[in-house]
Amino acid sequence: MNAYRAKPLKYPWPPMLYLVSILTAMLAGRIAALAPIPSPNGFLLPSIGLAIGLAALTLDIWAVRTLMERQTPVLDSRCARHLVTCGPFRFSRNPIYFAYTLFTVALGLISGNSWFFVAALVSLAATRLIAIPREERHLEARFGFDYESYRRRTRRWI
Template sequence: MNAYRAKPLKYPWPPMLYLTSILTAILAGRIAALAPIPSPHPLLLPSIGFAIALIAVTLDIWAVRTLMERQTPVLDSGCARYLVTCGPFRYSRNPIYLGYTLFTVALGLMSGNSWFFVAALVSLAATRLLAIPSEERHLEARFGFDYEHYRKRTRRWF
């Protein structure tokens, strides 16, 4: 594949997809609340949600820092300069999207709004369909065999 043809995305879809789904979940929760999430203790689910949110934010910060240290664009609309396979990218090919998804789930647990779980699934599916194929074509065109080897040994999510 020609590296010129396999350009990165022109628009950073994933952050906007997740932001839109979070705002939609908030609105949907106000208009048509789903059944509440059962919990044996009133603080259990918010506490679990808070812990997941901390993990998600930490994962995103680690991933962004790793990209910046390697002088690689954080937004998927920039052309990759290096194939980053260290830090969280050692364990997941998409740690930032994983962090976004975990954070959306955490918001659902903290707020008790079940629409956040729907939002997380929809955003994950949309990211998988709209952003990831283009990113993977771009990385394969730029880094060839190195990217193929990385893709074979590193899972997409975890």
């Protein structure tokens, strides 16, 4: 595959997809609320949501910091300089997208708005269809066998 032709995304779609999904879930919750999420204790699910949200934020910061330390662009619209396989990338090929998904779920648990779960699934599917195939083609063209080896030993999500 020609590394020149296999460029990364022209626009950083995933952050925008998740942002639009989150805003849509907020709006849908106001217009057409789904069944509320039952909570045996008024603070249990929001507390779990807060813990998941903090874990998502920590994972995102860890992944971004790992990329920056390796002098690789964080935005998926720029050409990768190095194949990063350390930090959270040892466990997941897409830890930032996984963090976005966890954060969206956390918002649903905190707010009690079921639309956030729909938003998380839609964003995850859209990212999987729009961004990830192009990114993987770019990394394969850029890093060849090293990327193939990394892809075989590391799961996409967890």
